[in-house]
Amino acid sequence: MQVGFIGAGNMARGIARGWGRPVLATDPFPGRAEALVEELGGEAPASNFAVAERADLVLLCHKPAQLAEVAAEIASTAMPVASILGGVSLADLKAAYPDRPVYRLLPSTPVEVRQGVVILAADEPQDPRIDDAVRALFGELGLLVEVDDRLVDVAMGLMSNAPAYVALLAEAQVDAGVRHGLPPDKAAEMVVQTFAGTAALLRARGNDTLAVRREVTSPGGSTARGLAALERAGVRAAFQDALDAVLGVRS
Numbered sequence: 088m089q090v091g092f093i094g095a096g097n098m099a100r101g102i103a104r105g106w107g108r109p110v111l112a113t114d115p116f117p118g119r120a121e122a123l124v125e126e127l128g129g130e131a132p133a134s135n136f137a138v139a140e141r142a143d144l145v146l147l148c149h150k151p152a153q154l155a156e157v158a159a160e161i162a163s164t165a166m167p168v169a170s171i172l173g174g175v176s177l178a179d180l181k182a183a184y185p186d187r188p189v190y191r192l193l194p195s196t197p198v199e200v201r202q203g204v205v206i207l208a209a210d211e212p213q214d215p216r217i218d219d220a221v222r223a224l225f226g227e228l229g230l231l232v233e234v235d236d237r238l239v240d241v242a243m244g245l246m247s248n249a250p251a252y253v254a255l256l257a258e259a260q261v262d263a264g265v266r267h268g269l270p271p272d273k274a275a276e277m278v279v280q281t282f283a284g285t286a287a288l289l290r291a292r293g294n295d296t297l298a299v300r301r302e303v304t305s306p307g308g309s310t311a312r313g314l315a316a317l318e319r320a321g322v323r324a325a326f327q328d329a330l331d332a333v334l335g336v337r338s
């Protein structure tokens with residue numbers, strides 16, 4: 088399935104690198120689509136229309152505000168259409184691109200190394216052949232998770248900010264060790280490896296966070312005391328507040 092990228096910015100580049108195949112891409116910024124073609128092979132036609140005409144699947148990678156402008160150029164020929172535009176709902180996409188299969192996806196940046204999460208907004212079956220091809224294509228980039236369209240922004244709020252949160256947690260843990268005398272580089276090595284190992288363990292336990300926590304928390308022991316201190320400091324409330332802040336909700 089030949090994908091036609093409309094916009095060859097950061098996210099398009101990450102997705103294209105994740106797939107690692109020749110691209111068909113366009114971008115108004117001089118040289119941007121051409122640089123992607125130089126890296127991966129393929130072609131950078133002169134217009135959005137030319138890409139849409141030749142692509143089996145058009146992938147909208149421009150900014151959300153350009154939805155109407157781009158649709159005016161390509162809606163007569165683009166079909167089917169997949170979008171990664173943040174904050175643009177399935178209903179908005181179907182209004183801009185009526186009468187054809189339309190898919191709303193939101194990828195995280197690690198798609199570039201095929202370790203991403205790609206959220207797919209759930210929808211009625213459209214064309215089973217294309218539905219399957221789109222799932223397979225984006226599944227190559229990591230974990231494909233289907234959620235209700237109205238929860239896509241919430242899912243994005245969990246996923247896209249998580250690398251920053253995890254980095255902050257690691258930093259806080261390293262600093263705690265340094266305060267008690269550990270060299271920072273050794274502390275960082277241990278903490279990051281522990282985070283990576285814990286992620287692997289959680290996966291092996293079916294993502295059962297409570298089970299993993301219970302396994303390492305002996306009654307009355309040091310882990311129980313550490314967890315109680317984190318609870319007293321309001322760690323859960325902090326995560327609730329953080330997601331509210333991301334979604335622009337008042338808590």
Ligand SMILES: NC(=O)c1ccc[n+]([C@@H]2O[C@H](COP(=O)([O-])OP(=O)(O)OC[C@H]3O[C@@H](n4cnc5c(N)ncnc54)[C@H](OP(=O)(O)O)[C@@H]3O)[C@@H](O)[C@H]2O)c1
Nearest residue numbers: 093094095096097098114116148149150151171172173194
């Ligand atoms: N970054 C993320 O983590 C992330 C995650 C999920 C989804 N998204 C979504 O992905 C989309 C792209 O984000 P990004 O971070 O890759 O932004 P970006 O780097 O700015 O890429 C957007 C590209 O589209 C180009 N463009 C502008 N007008 C266009 C037009 N009429 N036709 C074709 N291309 C056009 C832009 O060119 P100019 O610079 O010349 O305007 C730019 O090169 C956004 O809609 C965003 O909501 C981003």
